[in-house]
Amino acid sequence: MLLTPGPYNSAYYEHSFLADKLGVELVEGRDLFVRDETVFMRTTQGPKRVDVIYSRIDDDFLDPLVFRPDSLLGVPGLMLAYRAGNVSLANAVGTGVADDKAIYSYMPEIVRFYLGEEPILQNVPTWRCREPEALAYVLDHLEELVVKEVNGSGGYGMLVGPAADAETRRLFAEKLRRRPDNFIAQPTLALSTCPTFVGSGIAPRHVDLRPFVLTGADKVRIVPGGLTRVALTEGSLVVNSSQGGGTKDTWILGE
Amino acid sequence: MTLLSRTADNLFWMARYMERADSVARILDAAYRLSSLPTAYGGLTSEWESALATAGCTEAFAAAHGKATPEDVVHFLAISPDNPSSIRRCLETARANARAERTALTVEMWEAINDSYLTMQGWADRGVSLADLPRFLAFAKEAALRFDGSAHRTMLRTDAFWFTCLGLCIERADNTARILDVKYHVLLPDHARVGGGLDYYQWASILRSVSALTSYRWVYRDSVKPWLVADLLILKEDMPRSLAACYRSINGYLDELSAAYGWQGNSQRLARSIHMRLSNTSIETIFQSGLHEFVESFLVQNNELGAAIAEQYLS
Secondary structure, eight states, rough: OOEOOTTTSSTTTHHHHHHHHTTOEEEOOEEEEEEEEEEEEEETTTTEOOOOOEEOGGGGGTTTTOTTTSSSSSOOOOOHHTTOOOOOOOEETHHHHHHHHHHHTTTHHHHOOOOOHHHHHHHOOOOTTTTTTHHHHHHHHGGEEEEEETTTTTTOEEEEEGGOHHHHHHHHHHHHHHHHEEEEEEEEOOOOOEEETTTTTEEEEEEEEEEEEEEEEOOOEEOOOOOEEESSSSTTTOGGGTOOOEEEEOOOOOO | OOHHHHHHHHHHHHHHHHHHHHHHHHHHHHHHHTTTTTTTGGGGGGGHHHHHTTTHHHHHHHHSSOOOOOHHHHHHHHTTOEEEEHHHHHHHHHHHHTTTTGSSSHHHHHHHHHHHHHHHHHHHOOOOOOHHHHHHHHHHHHHHHHHHHHHHHHHSSSSSHHHHHHHHHHHHHHHHHHHHHHHHHHHHHHHHHHHHHHHHHHHHHHHTTOHHHHHHHHHHHHHOOOHHHHHHHHHHHSSSSSHHHHHHHHHHHHHHHHHHOOOOOHHHHHHHHHHHHHTOOHHHHHHHOOHHHHHHHHHHHHHHHHHHHHHIIIO
């Protein structure tokens, strides 16, 4: 089943869409409970055992007995059942580390180490601000860089240098100096635009494409399609749905 | 596929709130018609208070507004954001319940509910004046028709459908009983002897508030008589808003559930006993032992059935 934070989450539509297409239940934390280190869901026919959970809840909120005690989204005792081997979690707890933006900067080295090959796709140049030289460069070039929190997501807590005014940049520079290890920086990319229907008619808005790659036992497949996200605010480069970004149809015209 | 208790609960309440929106619209419609009669008939200004009582909103209204003026009552029952039973809040709550269960709904159902919600936002922004009221009420009643129609025409006949229908029928029975509860005095035989034009309009108004003015003539082929109005609303199984018809449906849906799940419980027993009580009585018996008492005890039992269903399936 798919575990969602619920209808107030900005990605809820995606969760319900996925559950619908997969033919699995879309559950919230309160639909589940743990008894004898086993997870059950509350159904109209009584408790039903749960074997696999595809979790779309942040680890911090997954089990109030282990992580944040104030979480109302999670399932008390879930980690107990997980450790007892009575339930599978996808994604497993802790895999969020792969989302850390500083990890991305090591991708070329990771490719070389594990595959002994040169990466085919080049990385966007990325400065790790915890390195003093990188920090100095970033502070000097704030007006042309995008600075992001390493554990950030959803387009929050970031600075788009060229779009920010001097005061915003000054305040951000202070944050950077206080906790440089918390940030990475990249050049501002010129995102493509796409004609978009807005209140006053058709206008250009920035888009990005998120491709999907499936890794199986035998090979790696790139799905012919992807998620095109669009920043609906004029001039904005933030395409995240949690900040009002939308999606567009993705057309694959040939190999 | 397994049905989550939460999903069943949301579907049940989605249907209840859509039905309640329709009921409040009918109550307002009846009050509006009665209040438009010439004042020579007398006493009709109390219609707005009686509308509040039927909708179960007397105390909440008094706390918010004090004296019941037509404008304030219309605002309170139609679009007040502070009254949980206003048509607006009913549609909003129904839509919140539906939105949480998109995967359990058909596209047609979702669009029916969501369109009504969006149209409602426009009304809420503009406000509803007395002159707008008929148009607004037509919209609210159509919202319920469209919801009902989309559910019946598109939903798979499984437990999700039965819980939706159960919510609708329990709410409907509650509403019909409330109309009787507030208006029982104009249906009592003593009152009939007093007679007069006002009574005719009162009885016709009760029939109209359950869409039964035409049905009445088909069933009884008689002028409007108060005990027959009570008979139609309580005991006639072929009248879709009667208590007996609601309970025939409720029994049917609960039987479908027990057949599908292979077990039954308190809800089935309770519903059968309520239906039995409605089947084994006559309107004369009800009047002899007290119409008011009968309706009051029905309202309690209907609530108990709602609680039993929640206990057995929805939690």
